[in-house]
Amino acid sequence: MTIQEQIEQDVAWVSRSSSMQAKLLDFLRSLKTQTAPKRNVERVLSHAGTIDNSAAVEVTQIINDEFGKIDGEWH
Numbered sequence: 001m002t003i004q005e006q007i008e009q010d011v012a013w014v015s016r017s018s019s020m021q022a023k024l025l026d027f028l029r030s031l032k033t034q035t036a037p038k039r040n041v042e043r044v045l046s047h048a049g050t051i052d053n054s055a056a057v058e059v060t061q062i063i064n065d066e067f068g069k070i071d072g073e074w075h
Contacts, residue, residue, distance in 0.1 A: 001009075014020045051059075 014024050
């Protein structure tokens with residue numbers, strides 16, 4: 001039996017029990033919190049100095065225009 005077939009079989013088994021679904025959800029959440037996010041600082045910094053200053057200013061302006069505002073109401 002392949003891994004995919006085993007997963008499909010296990011998902012079908014879990015889908016028949018709401019208590020098992022809750023336990024699986026808790027387990028998956030714990031996996032997500034234990035897994036450290038991948039950092040890409042080194043990859044980003046490897047591009048330092050590869051574009052000229054005017055292009056960097058343009059990129060910064062685009063980022064600020066597109067992502068520097070909050071849409072909707074925040075309470």
